[in-house]
Amino acid sequence: MxxxxxxxxNQQYNIGGDGTAEFDIPYAAHSGKNKLDLYIPTIKRERYPLVVFIHGGAFFKSSKERHLSNVLNCLLYGYAVASINYRFNDEAAYPEIRMDCIEAFNFLAARPEIDDKKIVLWGESHGAYLADDITVSCSHMLQFKPAGIVSFYAPIDLKDFYLYKEEHHEHVMVDGYENDSVTFRAEGDSLLKEMEKYAVLKNISGQEPPFYLLHGKQDDTIPYRYTKEFDRALAEKKVEHVTDIVEDGIHGIDFYASPKYNAPVLRFIESVIEGGR
Structure with a gap:
């Protein structure tokens, strides 16, 4: 491919004749951040399968306008694409951030032009964690069942990831405070106890949809062992999944902007969408 x-x-993707776009659609009223962009392909369908992109940024930066080019290739398959913003930790704590995403997903699933049986979630970094956490731990809050999940280099065990950053003196500071303490509104032992609530690996039931996991061995931001642990946990519960550990892969979706990495992802998306007919 x-x-x-x-x-x-002008901060908007030019998709040319591949579809039409509607920008800054409000999906909730908690904040000005509660907006999403929706791209509808030129290929006509009665109802469109949908790929929803959730950006990363450690809950304090980035936006729906970044890193979307790869995902927009789904338009060429006749799939709609959405990219969502959510509140950052300067406005909301976890799990309020998670709830923003759930509201966005349900809002999109209710759109009349969207086929709610053919929705794929695609996240990168902390956006991938959001997609994984919601699918595994909050399926009862979704008004649809995702057809599949694409998870790029997720910090799947937030407590362990925090301890890893502490050990390596890699804490991110936001307005003078350690980022995770801002996100969870807690410090010290209470912070670790709060993070234990979001233990995706322990919550896998075996009823989850298929996953596509990708992580680079050279990722010096989020070690690839987290995706290996996720792979093992999914395998133990016999959840269908594909795991791609890239030998020279780093942290950052732009590195993967090539057919070599995206062709398998797009084949996975096609299989879970078309296989759901």
Missing amino acids: ELKIYEVV
């Missing part, structure tokens, strides 16, 4: 590169013009 040939991967198409979509350019950003």
Whole structure:
């Protein structure tokens, strides 16, 4: 396959004749951040399968306008694409951040042009964690069942990831405070206890949809062992999944903007969407 590169013009993606776009659609009223962009392909369908992108940024940065070019290639398959914003930790604590995403997903599933039986969630970094956490731990809050999940280099065990950062003196500071303490509104032992509530690996039931996991061995932000642990946990519960550990892969979706990495992801998306007919 040939991967198409979509350019950003005035902070919006130019998709040319591949579809139409509606920007900054409000899905909730908690904050000005509660907006999403929706791209509908030119290929006509009665109802469109949908791929929803959840950006990363450690709950304090990035936006729905970043890193979307790869995902927009789904338009060429006749799939709609959405990219969502959610509140950051300067406005909301976890799990309020998670609830923003749930509201966005349910809002999209209720759109009349969307086929709610063919929705795939695609997240990167902490956005992948959100997709994984919601699918595994909050399926009862979703008004649909995701057809599949694409999870790029997720910090799947937040407590262990915090301890790893502490050991390596890699804490991110936000307004003078350690980022995770801002996100969870807690410090010290209470912070670790709060993070224990979001133990995705312990919550896998075996009823989850298929996953596509990707992680680079050279990722110096989130070690690839987290995806290996996720792979083992899914295997133990016999959840269908594909795991791609990239030998020279780093942290950052732009590294993977090539057919080599995206062709298998797009084949996975096609299989879970078309296989659900």
